[in-house]
Amino acid sequence: LVALPHANAQTDPLPSWNEGAAKKSITDFVARVTTQGGTDFVPVPERIATFDNDGTLWTEQPFYFQLAFAFDRVKATAPRHPEWKTTQPFKALLDNDMKGLAAAGEKGLLQIVAVTHAGMTTEEFARTVLDWTSTARHPRFHRPYTELVYQPMLELLTYLRANGFKTFVVSGGGVEFMRPWMEKVYGIPPEQVVGSSGVVKFQIGASGKPELMKLPKIEFVDDGSGKPVGINRFIGRRPIFAFGNSDGDLQMLQWTAAGEGARFAGLVHHTDAEREYAYDRSSKFGKLDKAWDEAVKRGWLVVDMKQDWKTVFPFEK
Amino acid sequence: LVALPHANAQTDPLPSWNEGAAKKSITDFVARVTTQGGTDFVPVPERIATFDNDGTLWTEQPFYFQLAFAFDRVKATAPRHPEWKTTQPFKALLDNDMKGLAAAGEKGLLQIVAVTHAGMTTEEFARTVLDWTSTARHPRFHRPYTELVYQPMLELLTYLRANGFKTFVVSGGGVEFMRPWMEKVYGIPPEQVVGSSGVVKFQIGASGKPELMKLPKIEFVDDGSGKPVGINRFIGRRPIFAFGNSDGDLQMLQWTAAGEGARFAGLVHHTDAEREYAYDRSSKFGKLDKAWDEAVKRGWLVVDMKQDWKTVFPFEK
Ligand SMILES: [Ca+2]
Ligand SMILES: [Ca+2]
Structure with missing residues (x-):
């Protein structure tokens, strides 16, 4: 057979x-x-x-992709936060200064997560996430993260x-x-x-x-x-x-x-x-x-x- | 028709x-x-x-039936806690002194809940609950609580x-x-x-x-x-x-x-x-x-x- x-x-x-x-x-x-x-x-x-x-x-x-989301949100909302231009860890992130970002350590990352994941309703946040999954692209594979x-x-x-x-x-x-x-x-x-x-x-x-x-x-x-x-x-x-x-x-x-x-x-x-x-x-x-x-x-x-x-x-x- | x-x-x-x-x-x-x-x-x-x-x-x-469970557990485990004979709110409960129990207020109830709902694994607690639902009876209807x-x-x-x-x-x-x-x-x-x-x-x-x-x-x-x-x-x-x-x-x-x-x-x-x-x-x-x-x-x-x-x-x- x-x-x-x-x-x-x-x-x-x-x-x-x-x-x-x-x-x-x-x-x-x-x-x-x-x-x-x-x-x-x-x-x-x-x-x-x-x-x-x-x-x-x-x-x-x-x-972690959620970190990519947080970084992208900082960049997207930076115009509403002029103070980030001179405040770490946001300045490092906006300047693509990965060394400076690393220097901010876990505390810096938590700050970034806090400002990007709070101060809005659960429904607003969900819409933000869906907008990101449909528009953001992975740096190596150049595809939406949800395809990886x-x-x-x-x-x-x-x-x-x-x-x-x-x-x-x-x-x-x-x-x-x-x-x-x-x-x-x-x-x-x-x-x-x-x-x-x-x-x-x-x-x-x-x-x-x-x-x-x-x-x-x-x-x-x-x-x-x-x-x-x-x-x-x-x-x-x-x-x-x-x-x-x-x-x-x-x-x-x-x-x-x-x-x-x-x-x-x-x-x-x-x-x-x-x-x-x-x-x-x-x-x-x-x-x-x-x-x-x-x-x-x-x-x-x-x-x-x-x-x-x-x-x-x-x-x- | x-x-x-x-x-x-x-x-x-x-x-x-x-x-x-x-x-x-x-x-x-x-x-x-x-x-x-x-x-x-x-x-x-x-x-x-x-x-x-x-x-x-x-x-x-x-x-609340969960309170009845907690009271029953205090009574069932009292032999292992001789100190309860002289400590409120346990003394009032063991003496069926409802006035004394009421006087202990919410703080007293929380103490009773704490001692009856902690200090054991989740699986031991689940077994205790099932044992209670099969043996305890409601004071007015004289039936298992889960029949009410x-x-x-x-x-x-x-x-x-x-x-x-x-x-x-x-x-x-x-x-x-x-x-x-x-x-x-x-x-x-x-x-x-x-x-x-x-x-x-x-x-x-x-x-x-x-x-x-x-x-x-x-x-x-x-x-x-x-x-x-x-x-x-x-x-x-x-x-x-x-x-x-x-x-x-x-x-x-x-x-x-x-x-x-x-x-x-x-x-x-x-x-x-x-x-x-x-x-x-x-x-x-x-x-x-x-x-x-x-x-x-x-x-x-x-x-x-x-x-x-x-x-x-x-x-x-
Ligand atoms: Ca993992
Ligand atoms: Ca209710």
């Missing part, structure tokens, strides 16, 4: 994954937990899958949902930055996006209409130990499947893997400088060090992007 | 609601937003419905879901107290329960297994202005349908009603001392005053429990 390529493509739920141990570990796990009467069967409501976003579902280099999503992971999300899983994003990124576009791009609705957040205040606006105002104060950081905490807070169930790519995902993977019954924990290892980027233990964004060691020790899946992925981005096809 | 009672019961999605303006306002609204091509049509993903819990889905008299749910509201939840709505609880109650039983009782899964919460800490436990420890510190109060904030944080979409019963729901209803397109805002008014309880403007639990005035002003539905509900509790049938 000859399997026609077309027929194959229709029946393979993960066509952008090369055949091998990585792909097999995923399909084996899904078969185990969905087989009625099997010892590892998991009822549909318990099939919770959580995914990190930056570096797991979309690219995070040369720096991983085709194999899109297939994995669809495959899990087709098998009764509820898919969630659990990201260190800002929840208000992610929700406006994730339903369209990942098929993940706003109520299944968990992320970091700033304080929001309910008030009756100038027009007499109620509104939610974003304040320049961080409320919750959904990273590291914050991830299992965020999962508990927002989802209220322990995932049976989790995927990340960096040390910020270690506790989410530990929490997932430590549950009773069949559990799946996976990491994306960025090994493909040609098609995407190659980085791990010493990267500034998406450092993969302790979580990698733990994955090896525990037998979690570590995806080798270069080896395991036939296609990286949807636009390659 | 004669409609047989049996056939009627099958086709009426809200059989415990008496015919009248209240029932009609609900079915009219659902018809409007689900009619393809109609001016008020709302796509399925946007059909978000939020419900308060205490006094809206289940009884809240003679006091409103049959008309159960039908409303089912009816909305059958029409493509996603139903959420948005309650001032503790989220960890509600999630363990709501899926079974209301058909609402943990990830669709929004509530108040305490701080939770991720740690590697004594056995080397990761765990989430509940700390005696309040993190978020999902009441009043906190309700639209909680809706934004957990759901990330504005509801098109919301139901409450007290002033703590005012801002949720305002936020819901102020959205564009068709919106539904409703209140349960407790008018039936015989079958349940009658209370409103001067009640200690579930005070309905400002929200009632606003409902009248805005034309929101105010359900008259005595008039509008054929059945109150499932066990009456």
Whole structure:
């Protein structure tokens, strides 16, 4: 019997994954937990899958895309802030002085995030994000940032949902930055996006209409130990499947893997400088060090992007 | 043509609601937003419905059931806390000295909540809650608290879901107290329960297994202005349908009603001392005053429990 390529493509739920141990570990796990009467069967409501976003579902280099958004917003709104011309870290950013920006450190970045993510209603912010995703372009790929999503992971999300899983994003990124576009791009609705957040205040606006105002104060950081905490807070169930790519995902993977019954924990290892980027233990964004060691020790899946992925981005096809 | 009672019961999605303006306002609204091509049509993903819990889905008299849980837990664990015999507010509670307990005020209640809701893992707490719901009995109805749910509201939840709505609880109650039983009782899964919460800490436990420890510190109060904030944080979409019963729901209803397109805002008014309880403007639990005035002003539905509900509790049938 000859399997026609077309027929194959229709029946393979993960066509952008090369055949091998990585792909097999995923399909084996899904078969185990969905087989009625099997010892590892998991009822549909318990099939919770959580995914990190930056570096797991979309690219995070040369720096987090939310930071690119914040930088672009500073530049776009600079005419309304003449004081930025002489105040750091804004001056460095407006002068494209990356050394000066680096000198401002994390404190400088937080200042930039605060002024670009607050002082407007949640609805105004969402519109700003959607405007940016439709107009901004990635410096290397010259495409909208929302096109720099991983085709194999899109297939994995669809495959899990087709098998009764509820898919969630659990990201260190800002929840208000992610929700406006994730339903369209990942098929993940706003109520299944968990992320970091700033304080929001309910008030009756100038027009007499109620509104939610974003304040320049961080409320919750959904990273590291914050991830299992965020999962508990927002989802209220322990995932049976989790995927990340960096040390910020270690506790989410530990929490997932430590549950009773069949559990799946996976990491994306960025090994493909040609098609995407190659980085791990010493990267500034998406450092993969302790979580990698733990994955090896525990037998979690570590995806080798270069080896395991036939296609990286949807636009390659 | 004669409609047989049996056939009627099958086709009426809200059989415990008496015919009248209240029932009609609900079915009219659902018809409007689900009619393809109609001016008020709302796509399925946007059909978000939020419900308060205490006094809206289940009884809240003679006091909030979560308080009954906390009191019962103090009594059950008193042998491990000999110091409570001489310390307020615990002494008053153990002596059934309701006057002394009242004298301890809100501060005393918070102390009781703190000791009964913290110092254990989230999983231990969930087991404690389920043990309580299966053994504790309501002082007037002598039934498990989870049987004191409103049959008309159960039908409303089912009816909305059958029409493509996603139903959420948005309650001032503790989220960890509600999630363990709501899926079974209301058909609402943990990830669709929004509530108040305490701080939770991720740690590697004594056995080397990761765990989430509940700390005696309040993190978020999902009441009043906190309700639209909680809706934004957990759901990330504005509801098109919301139901409450007290002033703590005012801002949720305002936020819901102020959205564009068709919106539904409703209140349960407790008018039936015989079958349940009658209370409103001067009640200690579930005070309905400002929200009632606003409902009248805005034309929101105010359900008259005595008039509008054929059945109150499932066990009456
Ligand atoms: Ca990441
Ligand atoms: Ca209430």
